Amino acid sequence: MxxxxxxxxxxxxxxxxxxxxxxxxxxxxxxxxxxxxxxxxxxxxxxxxxxxxxxxxxxxxxxxxxxxxxxxxxxxxxxxxxxxxxxxxxxxxxxxxxxxxxxxxxxxxxxxxxxxxxxxxxxxxxxxxxxxxxxxxxxxxxxxPEVPPLQGADGIGITSNEVFHLDELPKRLLIVGGGYIACEMACIFNGLGTQVTQYYRGAQILRGFDGEARGHIAEHMERHGIDIHTGTNVLDIKRTESGIRVKSTTGREETFDQVLFATGRxxxxxxxxxxxxxxxxxxxxxxxxxxxxxxxxxxxxxxxxxxxxxxxxxxxxxxxxxxxxxxFGGEPTEPDHVLVPSAVFTQPEYGTVGLSEEQAREMEPIDVYCTSFRPMRTAFIGHDDRVMMKLVVSQETRRVLGVHIVADGAGEMIQLAGVAVKMGATKEDFDRTVAVHPTISEEIVTMKSPVRSG
Known part of the structure; x- marks a missing residue:
């Protein structure tokens, strides 16, 4: 044919x-x-x-x-x-x-x-x-984008498809959702001067990522003015003369200029x-x-x-x-979905590759190396923002199973850490690597003792 x-x-x-x-x-x-x-x-x-x-x-x-x-x-x-x-x-x-x-x-x-x-x-x-x-x-x-079915919500609210084309910057914004898109947008609009409230039905934002990193990011977002409400969803929504009136499942009622649904794709x-x-x-x-x-x-x-x-x-x-x-090339090739590094562009960024601590614990005994500190740049001017770095290590093979970085520039750092993890680097390989000083990233090769095992 x-x-x-x-x-x-x-x-x-x-x-x-x-x-x-x-x-x-x-x-x-x-x-x-x-x-x-x-x-x-x-x-x-x-x-x-x-x-x-x-x-x-x-x-x-x-x-x-x-x-x-x-x-x-x-x-x-x-x-x-x-x-x-x-x-x-x-x-x-x-x-x-x-x-x-x-x-x-x-x-x-x-x-x-x-x-x-x-x-x-x-x-x-x-x-x-x-x-x-x-x-x-x-x-x-x-x-x-998926939008949850809400009575009377037709034509009210936007998704990530429309967020880049708003006629004006909202002064009060509700973001519904707790995934990476929701959290990134919360940090973006907060940085642009918008008063941001975030509703998420789960217990902690960024479900599926490392638990300790999730908590670190949530604390930072709240400290910088984002009003996060976990265990919370939209119950009722309607447009009024003063804005979009939203009633939550916890009984909270507020009015916003815009509502962004970031509830999955x-x-x-x-x-x-x-x-x-x-x-x-x-x-x-x-x-x-x-x-x-x-x-x-x-x-x-x-x-x-x-x-x-x-x-x-x-x-x-x-x-x-x-x-x-x-x-078309006659070379059967499987795409590789193992140990893919990724970044969440919250502020600060979150870079991750490999297993979370929770995932690794379900598979085998592990050692966890973790540090949290105030970076030099902001500690100098008295800011309380902290960096977090974490290695999840197999007790048996000593291979680094997961790397988690919460810091400015974490997306850039995790790309290079991803090469090492993909090659099967051990904790001792990290230890043998000389630190670049003074940098944030040097901490990834200077953590000597596990903070916990399990």
Whole structure:
């Protein structure tokens, strides 16, 4: 059978674009790609990139305060010029989208700016009414924010999709959720001068991460003015003349200018015709795939957040490369999901790789090395903020099973620590490494005695 394409990719995010480029550019496949929104996907358009730029913006107020403490004379920031920042942010996103389109064009990938769904194992239906055929179909449609069902909440509140495009900076903001997106946004808006309240139904924010690190970050956020309420959810919400009136499950009633729901993300598979084509979906709508990203239908594959394996952009990119190498390069390649470093861009940042203390305790006897201290830069001006560093070590093999860093620049530090952990470094390997002094990171190689074992 002759097909219109060797590969048709549905989704123009980081994973889908990489898979398309590698298949076309390196292996000479004829590739088509459909994207119904903006090229670049969640990470570039409504995720990692705009978020990190907002993190940078939000840090300057504290930086000015610290500079004055050091002897400089700057006026204390009063009002953040949100429209000016937003215009520049949107310009940068436009530029990056153009880069993605140029990369696809350079690889001779044919782009369709429309929604696409699966009609059968080899046919894709485009939103403009056309159909195309492909030997292989790759689903890379990512995830989508979930909003809890609340009576009367239709049209009230925003998600991480809309947060970068607000007309004005809210003076009072409620963030619902306790995951990394919720906590990052709480720190960002707090830094920009917004009064931030955060509701989370669980006992502690950042569920799934190391417990000690979670507590450290929560304490820091509260000390810097974020009003965190755990064991709390929204019971009722309605718009009034004075703002958005919210009643919580604890009986608390407050009015906010804006409500941001950061209550999780769901694989973006609704209405795509996948199950009708024979693709198996999980309970949350995630596409079930094997080790090589192949679905139950041999001609249909899936990568990235839509598979709900590891929801990280670099992982999606690697999955896309592994897919192209497997299907078009003749080299069966499994994407590696073991010991993946990651960062949470709260303030301070949290960098982590490997197991949490809680996870490691369930597996084997461990030693825990941990230190918390005031870093030189802020201790000098009398600030109480503290850094935390932690190694989780196997008693039997002495391998470092997990590294956890809560500090400014933790995202940068964990990338390099991730190399050591991935190589199987032991605690003694860390000990043999000479410290770089004076730095925060030197503490990671100077912790000599465990604080606890178990």
């Amino acid at each position: 002759d097909f219109d394409y060797d590969l048709f990719v549905i989704g123009g995010g980081s994973g889908g674009v990489r898979a398309a480029r590698v298949a076309a550019g390196e292996y000479g496949a004829k590739v088509g790609l459909a994207e119904e929104s903006r090229m670049g996907g969640t990470c570039v358009i409504r995720g990692c990139v705009p978020k990190k730029l907002m993190v940078y913006a939000s840090e300057f107020r504290q930086a000015v305060h610290e500079a004055n403490e050091y002897g400089w004379q700057f006026p204390e920031p009063e009002n953040f010029d949100w429209p000016r920042f937003r215009a520049r942010l949107e310009g940068e996103l436009d530029r990056l989208e153009g880069v993605y389109r140029n990369l696809l064009d350079g690889s001779k990938v044919e782009v369709h700016d429309t929604r696409a769904t699966v009609a059968d194992p080899h046919t894709v239906a485009l939103g403009d009414g056309r159909t195309v055929t492909a030997k292989h179909i790759l689903i890379a449609t990512g995830g989508w 769901r694989p973006n598979t609704a209405g795509m015709g996948l199950e009708e084509a024979g693709v198996k979906l999980g309970r949350r709508g995630e596409i079930a795939v094997d080790a090589y990203s192949q679905t139950a239908v041999p001609s249909i594959h899936a990568i990235g957040d839509v598979t709900d394996r590891l929801q990280l952009t670099p992982v999606a990119i690697r999955e896309g490369m592994a897919f192209a190498r497997t299907v």
